[in-house]
Amino acid sequence: MSNLTPTISEAESHVMEVLWRRAPQSSEDIVAAVQQASDWHEKTIRTLLGRLVAKGAVNAEKDGRRYLYSPALARKQWQSQESHSLLDRVFGGRLSPLLAHFSEHEKLGAKDIAELRKLLDAIEKKGH
Amino acid sequence: MSNLTPTISEAESHVMEVLWRRAPQSSEDIVAAVQQASDWHEKTIRTLLGRLVAKGAVNAEKDGRRYLYSPALARKQWQSQESHSLLDRVFGGRLSPLLAHFSEHEKLGAKDIAELRKLLDAIEKKGH
DNA sequence: CCAAATGAATTACGAGCGTAGTCTAAATGA
DNA sequence: TCATTTAGACTACGCTCGTAATTCATTTGG
Structure with a gap:
């Protein structure tokens, strides 16, 4: 409970995207899904996932020896932030x-x- | 002649903003104008200006012992980039x-x- | 039971960003 | 003329990002 609305980087948003489509998912599933649309290395995707968990945009629930991940930030909320940000930054609100x-x-x-x-x-x- | 459409950071955009409103201007004027709306240090503003020149978003014409700065990137072009980027990134285009x-x-x-x-x-x- | 595989955590590393400070060369005021 | 001011150039430094590689702790196949 630190950041009300975590900021999601470009690369991270692709990981969120697969979680918004289906959740919860294991990291393996996430890696596979992200790789459907990109050629990122597995390590890269796991790093992004870890950062998302660290910044509170994704929840990790322990499931046996691994985790299942779900979005903690709703897509609509994110779209809202980003839209508002564009509006303010670029079009004077x-x-x-x-x-x-x-x-x-x-x-x-x-x-x-x-x-x-x-x-x-x-x-x-x-x-x- | 390096970058077709230089990317402008948040902070840098405030400097562009004053140049879009009036140009050309001396760095002194720019510093003053930016400080109307922010409490940034003069050094900070000059750094941002320098970076904008370095990335080709601002032109510097020598005027005696100093420079006069003007936008090299049109505001509309920038708005276009940013809008398109939001549309693609966040709303699937x-x-x-x-x-x-x-x-x-x-x-x-x-x-x-x-x-x-x-x-x-x-x-x-x-x-x- | 032990070695290989696997998922997660930790570490890496260069570029860009926010936010300045320092250095240098030229101009100017006393 | 000489010290001071000033504009621009160069340097700094911690953080995030993109892009992984390495290490560690388990689990599991043989």
């Missing part, structure tokens, strides 16, 4: 510039636009 | 989850929503 940016520089398909409209409708309805 | 996230977890005022709608209209019109 305002959402519209972010959106404007995406509208100018990212390719938004008709599908995306429709989806965003639905989202806005839903938000408005909820908010009132 | 898809915009809707990002938006959905904001709609759930950030406070969107009616004003924001209206603005976003207008943006979507504009995008759609432009796209066709």
Whole structure:
């Protein structure tokens, strides 16, 4: 109980990703799953896992002679942190510039636009 | 001519910020401007500035016995990089989850929503 | 029962970052 | 002219990260 919201590095986030998809898992499973998508050395993955446990982003429950690992930080919480951080760091905390940016520089398909409209409708309805 | 898009650290971004607002500026001006918003030591700010020059994010033009500094990386370009990076790292490259996230977890005022709608209209019109 | 395998803990090591301090060369004020 | 100021260059130092290798304690196969 030290850090309210541990920070996850790029590399570490790939380990979290497999734990968010399924948990708990043994380190062996985690290594295998991470290696599906990367060519990292087993040692590297175990190091990352250890660091995640050390910083409280992952829980390790002893299971016999080994551990089973589960995320201690929810994916949504992490997404929240990261989004907020981008918003503050890069866009002065305002959402519209972010959106404007995406509208100018990212390719938004008709599908995306429709989806965003639905989202806005839903938000408005909820908010009132 | 080394790095296409230099990466800017958190601390460095505050220096960029003052250069994006006005350029060129002397280091003295930059130090003063950054200190308006922070309590960083002058040496710290000069170090950050030097690193930005070293990594090609800032240009230094000699002006007599000193330099005048200007951004070599455009703010929009940086915002683009950072946004894209968040999108890929955290939301699997898809915009809707990002938006959905904001709609759930950030406070969107009616004003924001209206603005976003207008943006979507504009995008759609432009796209066709 | 003992050697090999395995999972975890510890250690490594260079790059970047946050946060300065020191050194140097040039300009300037007395 | 000479000491002082100042801007920039170079050095420092502990921390995190990416990327592992080494050591240690068990377990397990033969």
